[in-house]
Amino acid sequence: MPVSERTLYRLKLHRAIDNCWRKTNQIDALGIRVDKPIWFKGVIIYGGYGTQSVSHSPCYIFNSTSAISLLNSAGEKCYEKNAPIYSMESSKTQDVYINNPFQLNANTSYTLLVKNVNFTSYFGKDCKTTCTSNGVTVTFSNSPICTTGTNTNKGQIAGLLFSI
Numbered sequence: 001m002p003v004s005e006r007t008l009y010r011l012k013l014h015r016a017i018d019n020c021w022r023k024t025n026q027i028d029a030l031g032i033r034v035d036k037p038i039w040f041k042g043v044i045i046y047g048g049y050g051t052q053s054v055s056h057s058p059c060y061i062f063n064s065t066s067a068i069s070l071l072n073s074a075g076e077k078c079y080e081k082n083a084p085i086y087s088m089e090s091s092k093t094q095d096v097y098i099n100n101p102f103q104l105n106a107n108t109s110y111t112l113l114v115k116n117v118n119f120t121s122y123f124g125k126d127c128k129t130t131c132t133s134n135g136v137t138v139t140f141s142n143s144p145i146c147t148t149g150t151n152t153n154k155g156q157i158a159g160l161l162f163s164i
Helices: none
Strands: 009-012 014-021 027-034 038-046 062-071 077-087 093-104 109-115 121-127 130-133 136-142 157-163
Touching: 009 130, 009 136, 027 157, 038 062, 038 109, 038 121, 062 093, 077 093, 093 157, 109 157
Parallel strands: none
Antiparallel strands: 009 157, 014 121, 027 109, 027 136, 038 093, 038 157, 062 077, 062 109, 130 136
């Protein structure tokens, strides 16, 4: 079955949310490792905190273009794509899809980077370093590439979008 037609799964790693993650032009990053091969289709991030006045249609409360990247264990880019983030409801998570799904191999380390989330947002806390969804176990780890407070305990990266 083509990857585009496979069931989309959402995996969240935070158990609670807090508010006022700072506006940043920096890098949120986490290490990821899966126990079975999956097709990475995007990332879940937290929506904006507060309100922003807008005067043009379409009326987005928060609007940002972020770069989503995957690095292999050698630090080489496997995937990078700019992705628009539009948020109409401040307290909701946002699914940010990539255009071309990328296959993550089992038992291989990757680093997920989300660059330039340019609005003050909610963030996750009380995280799970190991999450299981639909028979796939994902292990998260801290990344030295991260230049924000995102780590295995808290942060802007709320989860993954994937297919099997």
